[in-house]
Every structure is written in structure tokens, then in C-alpha cells.
Amino acid sequence: MKHFLSILFGLFSLVTIYGQNTIKGKVIDEKTKEALPFVNIIDNNNNGATTDIDGNFSIVSTKSINSLKFSYVGYQVAEINVSNQQYIVAKLTSTSYELNEFVLLPGENPAHRIINNVVANRKIHNPEKSLDFKYESYNKLYITGAVDTAILNNPEKISSLDTNNQKAIEFLEKHHLFLMESVTERKYMQPDKSYEKVLASRVSGLQNNTFSLIATEIQSFSFYEEMLTVMDNSYLNPISVNSSNKYFFLIEDTTFSGSDTVFVISFRPKKGKNFKGLKGLLYINTNGFAVQNVIAEPAQEEEGFGVKIQQQYEKIENSWFPVQLNTTILFKTAQINDFKMLGIGKSYLKNIEINPDLNKKEFGIITTEVADDVTKKDEAFWFKYRGDTLSEKEQATYHVIDSVGKAENFDKKITGLEALLTGKLKWGYVNLDLNRFVKYNDYEGFRLGAGLHTSSKVSKVFSIGGYAAYGTKDKTVKYGGDFNTIISKQSDIELNFSYQKDVVEPGVVQFNSYEKPLLSAASNRNFYLSRMNDNEKMEARFQFRTLRYLKVFLFANQEKVSVTNNYFYRNKIDDNTTLFVQDYTFAEVGAEFKYAFKQKVIQTLNYKYAKATKYPILYAKVEQGLNQADGDYEYTRFTFRTEKQFNIKNIGKPKFFIETGFIVGDAPIVKMNTSIGTFKPKNFLVATENAFETMLPYEFFSDRFASLHFRHNFGSLLLKIKKFAPEFVVTTSVGYGDLSKPQNHGGVVFKTMEKGFYESGIAINNILKANFSTFGVSAHYRYGPYQFKKASENFTVKMSLGYSF
Numbered sequence: 001m002k003h004f005l006s007i008l009f010g011l012f013s014l015v016t017i018y019g020q021n022t023i024k025g026k027v028i029d030e031k032t033k034e035a036l037p038f039v040n041i042i043d044n045n046n047n048g049a050t051t052d053i054d055g056n057f058s059i060v061s062t063k064s065i066n067s068l069k070f071s072y073v074g075y076q077v078a079e080i081n082v083s084n085q086q087y088i089v090a091k092l093t094s095t096s097y098e099l100n101e102f103v104l105l106p107g108e109n110p111a112h113r114i115i116n117n118v119v120a121n122r123k124i125h126n127p128e129k130s131l132d133f134k135y136e137s138y139n140k141l142y143i144t145g146a147v148d149t150a151i152l153n154n155p156e157k158i159s160s161l162d163t164n165n166q167k168a169i170e171f172l173e174k175h176h177l178f179l180m181e182s183v184t185e186r187k188y189m190q191p192d193k194s195y196e197k198v199l200a201s202r203v204s205g206l207q208n209n210t211f212s213l214i215a216t217e218i219q220s221f222s223f224y225e226e227m228l229t230v231m232d233n234s235y236l237n238p239i240s241v242n243s244s245n246k247y248f249f250l251i252e253d254t255t256f257s258g259s260d261t262v263f264v265i266s267f268r269p270k271k272g273k274n275f276k277g278l279k280g281l282l283y284i285n286t287n288g289f290a291v292q293n294v295i296a297e298p299a300q301e302e303e304g305f306g307v308k309i310q311q312q313y314e315k316i317e318n319s320w321f322p323v324q325l326n327t328t329i330l331f332k333t334a335q336i337n338d339f340k341m342l343g344i345g346k347s348y349l350k351n352i353e354i355n356p357d358l359n360k361k362e363f364g365i366i367t368t369e370v371a372d373d374v375t376k377k378d379e380a381f382w383f384k385y386r387g388d389t390l391s392e393k394e395q396a397t398y399h400v401i402d403s404v405g406k407a408e409n410f411d412k413k414i415t416g417l418e419a420l421l422t423g424k425l426k427w428g429y430v431n432l433d434l435n436r437f438v439k440y441n442d443y444e445g446f447r448l449g450a451g452l453h454t455s456s457k458v459s460k461v462f463s464i465g466g467y468a469a470y471g472t473k474d475k476t477v478k479y480g481g482d483f484n485t486i487i488s489k490q491s492d493i494e495l496n497f498s499y500q501k502d503v504v505e506p507g508v509v510q511f512n513s514y515e516k517p518l519l520s521a522a523s524n525r526n527f528y529l530s531r532m533n534d535n536e537k538m539e540a541r542f543q544f545r546t547l548r549y550l551k552v553f554l555f556a557n558q559e560k561v562s563v564t565n566n567y568f569y570r571n572k573i574d575d576n577t578t579l580f581v582q583d584y585t586f587a588e589v590g591a592e593f594k595y596a597f598k599q600k601v602i603q604t605l606n607y608k609y610a611k612a613t614k615y616p617i618l619y620a621k622v623e624q625g626l627n628q629a630d631g632d633y634e635y636t637r638f639t640f641r642t643e644k645q646f647n648i649k650n651i652g653k654p655k656f657f658i659e660t661g662f663i664v665g666d667a668p669i670v671k672m673n674t675s676i677g678t679f680k681p682k683n684f685l686v687a688t689e690n691a692f693e694t695m696l697p698y699e700f701f702s703d704r705f706a707s708l709h710f711r712h713n714f715g716s717l718l719l720k721i722k723k724f725a726p727e728f729v730v731t732t733s734v735g736y737g738d739l740s741k742p743q744n745h746g747g748v749v750f751k752t753m754e755k756g757f758y759e760s761g762i763a764i765n766n767i768l769k770a771n772f773s774t775f776g777v778s779a780h781y782r783y784g785p786y787q788f789k790k791a792s793e794n795f796t797v798k799m800s801l802g803y804s805f
Helices: 002-012 110-120 155-159 163-174 379-386 392-408 410-422 521-528
Strands: 021-029 040-043 048-050 056-061 067-071 078-081 087-092 133-145 178-189 193-203 227-230 233-236 247-257 260-269 278-285 290-298 305-316 319-336 339-354 366-370 424-427 430-433 438-441 445-454 462-471 477-488 493-504 533-546 550-562 568-574 577-581 583-596 601-603 608-610 617-626 635-645 653-665 704-713 727-738 757-770 773-783 795-803
Touching: 040 056, 048 056, 067 087, 078 087, 110 247, 110 260, 110 278, 133 163, 133 379, 155 163, 163 339, 178 379, 178 392, 193 379, 227 290, 290 319, 430 462, 438 521, 521 795, 727 773, 757 795
Parallel strands: 021 087, 193 366, 366 601
Antiparallel strands: 021 056, 040 048, 040 067, 067 078, 133 178, 133 339, 178 193, 227 233, 247 260, 260 278, 278 290, 290 305, 305 319, 319 339, 424 430, 430 445, 438 445, 445 462, 462 477, 477 493, 493 533, 533 550, 550 583, 568 577, 583 617, 601 608, 617 635, 635 653, 653 704, 704 727, 727 757, 757 773, 773 795
């Protein structure tokens, strides 16, 4: 999400900027002179404002502003006369009694008793663990320039700036750079059924609805999960189990809410504790020891952005429920002239119903959906949810940025970002397939090509597409095409017919439902593909969804394969005749299964895509070879695969990939299994995932096999020095394989793995960064029954290449 937003806001930084009663200013700590964020401000006309991440504020009123009242946790309430002033610096005095962490105090820290009570009650107060509910939300996100108000209100300082910056300030006085509003409706039913629909969306400069989901994705819905998500990063919750071992808590203040006491407790990671944590303030209400308000930010600054979040809760029908979520984001790498971009997001939850009448039938596989008329709501609809009209500055933002967006064709430019998310670039009546443009492998060299499919402008029910490619090393043209029709959108029922004349790697099972990320370490394995066979294939495939999370593919195909190396299959005709065959025809029917428990699916107007699930995803495939319909071989091939990455607090991220399978019957090596090796002596080597780092490509073949690839990423838990935070990863891979009739295969040399193959390694990633790429180093060692005689040959050192997305 953070990169999604960075790219979006970077787009608006390309815009050229042209040259009521308002009080602006800054709020600081009187003692430390540090800026105070999220300070609440009320003027004498009951207009409100909140300071931004740098303590700056601006409050506007149609009436004269005579005084401002400032209130902030741990500080004395201050009321300041501002008559005839345009800019002020408000200094707040701390009321907290600060304790030195290194002073030995008798007894238990009194804050721990309160925090322990909060932890004990967290499931009761977590709406997603204890309630059915529904609500509507109004969300607003705007981007402006982070200009210090001391400059804005000092004509001499402004005049000393260059012309471009002066024009930028003049523009920012009257407009935001970007403004987005959305209205959503959400229903939730225990234990985990959720459905959210975006009813309305308006984005300055754009008609594209892709960004409708941003506002509800920036931070976790509630502050009660073990790990909190902020801008796609996970942080250990200060109110998680045993959090007092990691966090230092201090009672800063005590206030009252009716007859209840509210404790204001600051939190931050203890010194010497290395983990991804937060710092901030918790307002704990003694009525159930529930969070009433929280302000938090990463304890250690993230490299590309600064972010602070706030969540406010109210007692609704005897249950604590979030009513407002605020986010302030400072983009350090996205600028407008010399000023960094500042994002302010607010979500207001309205019409909250606790334990309403809900039916399971209201919840399908799609968990988030965009309404067909999302961009067509009138002002009466918006007024209902805003509760007010837009300010002059907001109206001006829509007017000016919409005009600029139309002139600069922002909608066309933003399709590039959408293409990164979906792998498809919209281009009028067709969608271009990005993964078809350029690839590289050892067999084809650079594979240059293009692919396209008809877009929803042609039909929302069917698509026709094709591709063509050329290899610079094998100097061969490849091509293919397909027709796909959607029978039922809700149940994922589709029918597909395809044809291809291409090259295919032998011994690797292809899962139609398995999608490898375009930019990932697993994709590095493509560099090592050095053995391909010519392949001509026709296939019909029918897919549907059942049991909610199970996706089924039924298929039938005919495939002609011609070997391009010296391999041959011994086909015994009789006692006196054996053919050495290098051309094969296969006829297959089969089924493929994908089970993704509790996976969430998002449906926009143009695309459907699945979010990650916290459970392992299971894959299975059964292929039945037929000796009819021109098929030459009868066999049954079973393959199973699963993978998952976990996030374990204070430990890191373990990840595993398991694949196993076997074949019943006789078939050429094309239908066997090759344990994927990515080691080539004397070559420049790049580390991979889900592959053997010390195994030669195509060193082993089997008809019964199992492989496990395990890696544990400690992140920066082991070492972090200021901005230098390398990631330490330990890896282990194990493989087993057997071949029942090795005498049937000849022409090439290969081994089997009856005794087991073993390797382990360590990687240090993220040592260097360059733009969106990261660089590191990894070392791996091969051991066990199949290690080489020379110890040095069992070691391999590779560059680890990553992507900071």
C-alpha cells in the first residue's frame, strides 16, 4: 500500500503549479521546543482543527477568531487570545511526571497493571473477535505540500525563495494537490465473514476507480490485533500478550470521562530491544479497560515515509467500537518543487449497528467490491455522508486538479500503476499482457514478444487474445492464443479454449492457478532454464468454485512434444524391437485444485484479484494420460504443492514451500519430475527461492519425489544501526526422488535421489539499495550422500537480488 500511494502521489508531483478568517501556526513543547502532532484545537466559534505531523495547523472560520483552545495528552489545556493575529506559535506546558527508565523503582510499574488488564480484555473489545456489526464510513484523503507555517506567514522568507517555490506556495494556499473521497458500507459476521462495498468514490483529476479502496487499507481496522498493519508494514502491538517485556510504559496523565477514569499511558520499545515496534499514547478507559483513543507511529523511522495514526472509540450499545481513524503520512521521496508531500487521511464510521440481523448468504467469496455507479453519485448523496459542504479550498482542488487531470490525461497515465497490480495494461479495446514483453532464460536468451486480450470495452463476458515471442538465442518464433468466457462471475465459472506452439521445460508441473509474482526472488530461477522442448498444445479448461474457498479446474488436452537435446525414450515394441523415441504425442484429461482458506477477493469494475491469506494455500493436480485420441502413453500423474509465509512476533518470518508427487505408468522424462537446481559453476549466480541453490540444473529426475524449501527471515531483528538494517535469512532445502524404470531413459546423464539431497545456507539481504532494487549476498553448502568429493565444490556464493515493493 505504501508504494501504491507513493507512485500515485508522485504522479501528481508532475503537475506544474502556477502561481474567510484564517489563523495558522505551530504547536510546540515549551520545554523541548519539539513540534506536537495531533493536538486538538477549538476556536471561539466551535470550529476544530488538528495539528499535522510537524505540529502545524490552519483553522478557518466565517466569523472572527478571537481565541483558540489547545488540548493535548500530558499537557495543560491552553487558551490563547489571537485577535488581530494571522500566525502564532503555541507553547504547551507538560503536566506529566517523567520517570527515568534506568532508576530502580520499588514494586511493579503501575502502568503494567493497567496494560495487563487491557491485554486480558482485548478479545472482548476487538469488534472482529466478539461482535457482528455493520456500518457506513465516509473517508477523505488529501495531499498537500509540507510547508512550514513559519514560512507561509513570513512574506520576507517567501520572497527569498526562488520563483518556482513561490508559485508552489501560492498554489498550496488555495488548493490541495490531491483530494479523494469515498463512501463504503461494511457488514461483518462472526467468526470471519466480511463484505465491504464502495458505494461512491471521487478522485481529483481521475475517473479511474482503482483508488477507491485506499482509504480503508492504510491501517488496521482496530488496535487489538497481535500485529498491527500500517502502510503494509507489520508492527508488534503494545497491547499484545507479554508486551511489557518489549515495551516501556509510563502513566502520563489521568483524566475523567463521566464516572470513568481514563489513564493516558505513553509507550515505546525498551532500550536494547530490537523489533519493529511503535511509540505513542494510549487512552485507557477503566470501563472494561478498553482503548478509548490511541496515537501511534513507528518507533524507528521508515526510509521512504513517516506516518502517524490515530484511532478513536466510543461505547455503542454497550460495546466499544472505532468511530474515527486518522492517518498522517509524510512522503520523503515524493516532492512538489522543494516541498515534501504530506497526506492527511480521515475515516468516519457512521450508522453503526451492533449485532444486526445478518444472513450467511449475504457473504460470498468476494469480500470487497466496487459499485457499478461508484463515480456517478450526486451532491445530495455526498452531503448526506459528509454532513457539510466542501470547503472553498476543497472545491477549488476538484475544479483545478480535474481540469489539469483532463488536460494531462491522468487517467491514461494512472493505468500504468494499475498494470503493475494486475499484470495487464489497458489500451483502448485491448489489454496488453506485461509478462509477455521481455524475459530472459539460458535456452532462449532474451525472449522478446507481445501479448494482448480484448478488454471489457469489447465484452464483460468473454475475451479473445494471443501472443507471439522470439528467442534471441534459439532463434525460434513462438505463438499462441485463447478464448475465455465468463459463465458466472459470482461463482467463478469460466470456460477457456487455448492453443500454443512454444517451448516448454521438461519435468516441471505447471499449475494454472499458481501465480508467481512478476518481481520476486522466485522469478530469478528463470535465468537457469537451459533445457526446453518444442511443444504444440491444444486445451479446453472449465473452472468453477465450490466449498467457498476451493477452486476447481477440469481440463482435456492434446500435446505434441519434440525433444531438442539428445534424450530419447526406449519404447519396447516386442522382444526384438525397441524404438529410441524423441517425438511424443500425449492426450490428457485431468483436474486441478486450489484451496485458499479464508482468502479475500477484491472485485473492481475492471479486475478481480486475491489478497494474501494467513493460511497455507494448497494445490493439487491429477493428470490422466490416454492411449487413445492419438495419445501414445497411458499414465496417471499426481502432484501436490503448498506454501506459506508466517509473521511470528519477535522472531521473524518463516516460509516454506513443499512439493511432492508420483506417476503411475510409463512415460518419457517429459512427464517425470526434475528437482529444480540453480547452480552453474563459473557463471554469475543470482539467489532464488523454492529451488536448490547448490544443485545443477536437471541433475536429478524422478517419478516419485518430494522436496522442501524452508527459509527464515529475521529481518533487521539481529542487526540494525541507524539506517543500515540488513536482513538475515537462513535456508534449508531437502529433496528425495526415485525412478522406477531408469533403463527406459537414455541419451542424457542424470541421477536419482533415493538417499536424499540436503543443503543449507545463509543470506544477508538489503545490504545496498538502489531505487526499487536491493542487493545482498548469500552462501550455501551442499551436504549428505550427494555432496561432491571436493569440499570447495559444495559451496556456492550468490548475489541476492530483491525488490523494495
